[in-house]
Amino acid sequence: MFDLSIHGRVYTDRLLEGWVYVTGGKIAKVSRERSGKAAAEITLSDSQFLFPAATDLHVHLRDWSQRRKETVETGTKSALAGGVTTVADMPNTEPRMNTVEAVEKRADLMRAKSFADFALHAGPPDSPGSFAALKKAGAFAVKLYPPELGRFTEVLKETTRSRMKLAVHAEEFALVGTERAHLAEGVAVRRILGGLASTSEVRFAHVSTSDGASELERAKRSHSGLTVEVAPHHLFMSDEVAEERIGVTSRVNPSLRSKANAAKMRRMMRLGVFDFYVTDHAPHTVEEKFQGAPGFPGLELALPLFLTKTNDPALVSRMYCEAPAAYLGLRKGKISQGFWADMVVIGRRSWKVDPERFVSKGRVTPFAGETMRYSVEHVFKAGRTVFSGGRFTKTISRLAVDGHLH
Ligand code: NCD
Ligand code: ZN
DSSP: OEEEEEEEEEESSSEEEEEEEEETTEEEEEESSOOOOEEEEEEOOTTEEEEEOEEEEEEOOOBTTBTTTOOHHHHHHHHHHTTEEEEEEOSOOSSOSOSHHHHHHHHHHHHHHOSSEEEEEEOOOSSSOOHHHHHHHTEEEEEEOGGGGGGHHHHHHHHHHTTOEEEEOOOOTTTTTSTTGGGHHHHHHHHHHHTOOTTOOEEEOSOOOHHHHHHHHHHHTTOTTEEEEEOHHHHHOOHHHHHHHHGGGGOOSSOOOOHHHHHHHHHHHHTTOOOEEOOOBOOOOHHHHHTTOOOOOOTTTHHHHHHHHHOOHHHHIIIIIIHHHHHTTOSOSSOSTTSBOOEEEEEOOOEEOOGGGOSSSOOOOTTTTOEESOEEEEEEETTEEEEETTEEOOOOOOBEETTEEO
16 A cells, blocks of 8 residues: 555656556656555646656745845745755855854754755855865855855865865856956856866856856866756846846846847757756845845746746756756656655646745746746645645755755
């Protein structure tokens, strides 16, 4: 007897009609025929299909002194509402996450309040060394921001030594916000690649220009450890349209670019340049957005948006489910025997993006008013229902480090 069975259309590596069986939080069997009884049996409707839940490698969950912007609870509920069951949190919190004490506190807070499984990025510690201690405290990776890029070589040495990942926001700090801001990414990408060994593990965060992306495409051929993120607003939004819709509140780092650039980015995505689709979920209050705070909330929207804009479940499942989970070393992101039963029931239902209805505290997005053609209707995490009918259930949330959930 299984714990749970789901019958209907299922996305494995294609859409098939069948049964998914779950036992002990994991997928026990996927088959085209009914092959046993389950304590709970669910049948999907004709307009629904089962899809792997997503893993988002780049989110800012705030909390602490920034609870006005977002809390771990609102941010991770927002993740579940968007079909995301695993999130990797960024370290630009207040206080910053670059000490053992802060990372430990963060892990405790996440365990207590997060509705999703999670991984933590740390910032580089103020003095060299002590990376191993950050890892022991729970950080799987270090993230570098533009003002810190001068420390790249030193930090890469330390992350390599302590077997941590390294993520970089590659924009030349001196150019950001100037007339030549569109060059900032290419310049920084070239500088970083210039000093890189062929095996170095570096993840380029939210690459936003076709210039930066083409450099990385070339470099990936000879550098096995390079990975590249892309965010929804750099693929499916332009500076022009955002400005028209939401004016000064359209600020984000890296900036939105031209329509032509977004079209090139989408073409490069089809060629496989980008490994991971990430929201860069960066919520702020409306007042702060009017004062120029950069970033948008994205977690509730990212999966339906990606499916709507591409109609390509294979691409979506690879870039938002399978690859990011594999990067964390987790058996998630695929509906396949032995994987965690983190799955989403997607409905073919149209709805309009209304940020006033977001679970996130962030309410400003340039996608407001757009029509989505897919909706997240039910979410399972480790075989348990965690989101259904607009309601959330908190289950145990685990920390991902070294490819394990703790
Ligand atoms: C980020 C944030 O708000 O934390 N904002 C963003 O636009 N991506 C920080 C940042 O990268 O500047
Ligand atoms: Zn970010």
